[in-house]
Amino acid sequence: MxxxxxxxxxxxxxxxxxxxxxxxxxxxxxxxxxxxxxxxxxxxxxxxxxxxxxxxxxxxxxxxxxxxxxxxxxxxxxxxxxxxxxxxxxxxxxxxxxxDEDFDSSTPYEIPKRNKSRNNLTFPYGDKEQKDTVFSNVDYAKLNSAVANAFDTEGTVAKRTRSLLVIYKDKIIAEKYDTGFNKESKILGWSMTKSITATVFGILQYQGKYTINTPAPIPEWKNDDRKIITTSDLLHMNSGLAWEEDYTAISDATKMLFLSRNMGRIQLEKKVAYKPNTHWNYSSGTTNLLSYILRNQFKTHQEYLDFWYSALIDKIGMNSMVVETDMAGNFIGSSYAWATTRDWGKFGLLYLHEGNWNGDQLFDKSWAKYVATPTNGSKGDYGAHFWLNAGGRYPDAPKDLYSANGFQGQKVFIIPSQDLVIVRMGLTEDAKFDVNGMLKGILGSFKK
Structure with a gap:
């Protein structure tokens, strides 16, 4: 014994x-x-x-x-x-x-200058509630059933959807929130923020201030084999740079998000593992490197902070959005944008309308096609900082569907062929939440 x-x-x-x-x-x-x-x-x-x-x-x-x-x-x-x-x-x-322990919280800092102007227009171009619009080709009973099915019933915790918004022809036709959430609730988009970061490049290029198809403007790369990496390679997650994106371990991604002072420099310092445009590798470090590159396009830090809001976020009335910064003061473009579900929906509508916002063209029409074109090695699942359905990821949804995706099932679906934007915010990934089933149910409510 x-x-x-x-x-x-x-x-x-x-x-x-x-x-x-x-x-x-x-x-x-x-x-x-x-x-x-x-x-x-x-x-x-x-x-x-x-x-x-x-x-x-x-x-x-x-x-x-x-x-x-x-x-x-x-x-x-x-x-x-x-x-x-x-x-x-x-x-x-x-x-x-x-x-960290060495950060001086008393140091003065700059904040973005916001223009949250109000108008008398209805959603999505203003803050007023829309008038009820009934579309004859929509079976509302089926639609509401499909939306309700995306949420947990009382006493269960499995689907964990927090909000679901369906916008058809610029009109909200379905909207539902879980207990504790409403249309004013700001929800973290996680990696949907990557699509925000990419869009800033599209805007700069449309303004003639940047070219994505030339080598990335990084002085540290000029004298080695990284000098041929273009901004487009970075946007496609196809730069060939070494990176480990693993959130279950101590990896490049977790060290960047939870230990780094300047998150943009982590990917910048990595060596080449593959020839550019030959090996797709999803990398949050790449997006923060892109944010770092954006910072260097402006003479002052204040201009950098302001541009994201003046040229995009507040421009389309996403007034609830906050993009958080690292200790160096740069936007954490990979992961940390917060906004209401309706404001995330506005972002989807901007792409549905190919960059046109109520008559104002923010980026070239070709940019929407660019981000939704499959990158090499992604098997049709990824474009330029947007996820795609070109490879049939969701078999019951149109192949032209593309989306901004984030950790735990944050999604802004853009479906041009259906004139539709669907936003789902929650706490469950595709493996536990039937995204295809949700899309099938919503799409099935439209009469043919």
């Missing part, structure tokens, strides 16, 4: 050491994710700590973190069993920023 107990004790000791060895290096990332999530959700959208912990932070390992909100100081902290405490500060106009 004593021998058995001794063996059990040794096994337990080995188990403790194994868990400590494999988990302790991740504590920075766990507490970093949690502190950032708490600060953003609370100070941007006004959610309670409990709501964030039960929703956004209900992820394996992340749920180990213990969090605190400091209302007066406008920051949140998180730690795991008292270890590796991290802090995220909130600054009006910049959102929440995860900081």
């Amino acid at each position: 004593k021998k058995f107990l001794k063996l059990v004790g040794i096994a337990l000791l080995i188990g403790v050491f194994y868990i400590g060895f494999t988990t302790y290096p991740k504590l920075d990332l766990i507490s970093g994710f949690s502190a950032k999530s708490i600060a953003s959700g609370h100070f941007i959208d006004g959610r309670s700590q409990e709501m964030i912990e039960k929703g956004d932070n209900d992820i394996k390992l992340i749920d180990l973190a213990k969090n605190k909100i400091n209302e007066a100081g406008k920051f949140a902290t998180a730690s795991v069993y008292g270890l590796k405490e991290r802090k995220a500060i909130y600054r009006e106009g910049l959102g929440a920023t995860l900081i």
Whole structure:
């Protein structure tokens, strides 16, 4: 018996050491994710700590973190069993920023100058509610059933949809929110932010201020084999640069988001692993490198901050949107834009109308085709910072569907052939949520 107990004790000791060895290096990332999530959700959208912990932070390992909100100081902290405490500060106009111990919060900073002008127009071109419009080719009973089916029934937690919006011919024909959310709720788009970043390049190119098909303007690359990488290669995630996008481990992506001061430089410093335009590799680092490149197109940091809003975000009335910044003050173009579901819908409509917003052309019509054209190696799933259905990812949806996608099932679907935009915000990926079934149900409500 004593021998058995001794063996059990040794096994337990080995188990403790194994868990400590494999988990302790991740504590920075766990507490970093949690502190950032708490600060953003609370100070941007006004959610309670409990709501964030039960929703956004209900992820394996992340749920180990213990969090605190400091209302007066406008920051949140998180730690795991008292270890590796991290802090995220909130600054009006910049959102929440995860900081390190050397960051000086008292240093003056610039914020974007916003123009949230109001008008008497109805959605999507203004803030007034639309008049009821009934389309004879829409079976509203089927539509409402399909929308309701995307949400959990009372007492279940599986689909975890937070909002669903269907816009047809510029009119909202269906809109539903989960408990605790409404049309004013700002929801994190995660990697849908990548599509925002790409669009800024489309606008600059249309204005004659940038060319995407020439080598990326990065001085550090001029004397090595990276000098031939174009901005278009970067937009297609086809640069050939080394990158590991793994959120279950300590990877390039997690070190960038939760440890880096200047996120744009992480991908910049990587070496070439493949010849450009031959190997598709999804990389959040690439998008933050693009944000870094954008910063260098402007003489001042203030101009860089303002342009994203004046040329795109506020231009189309996405007045709720906040794009958060890193410690260097640059937009985290890969991951951190917040907006209401309706404002995310406006972004989809901009692409549905090929860059034209109520008579004002923001980017060339060809840009919409460019982002929706498959990149080499993606099997028809990816274009230029947009996901595609060209390869039949969703078999019951049209092949011309393309979308801005984000972690946990954030989607802005653009379907030109149907004059349709669908926005789904939630907490479940495709593997757990039947996206194809949702699209099939919505599309099936249109009479042929």
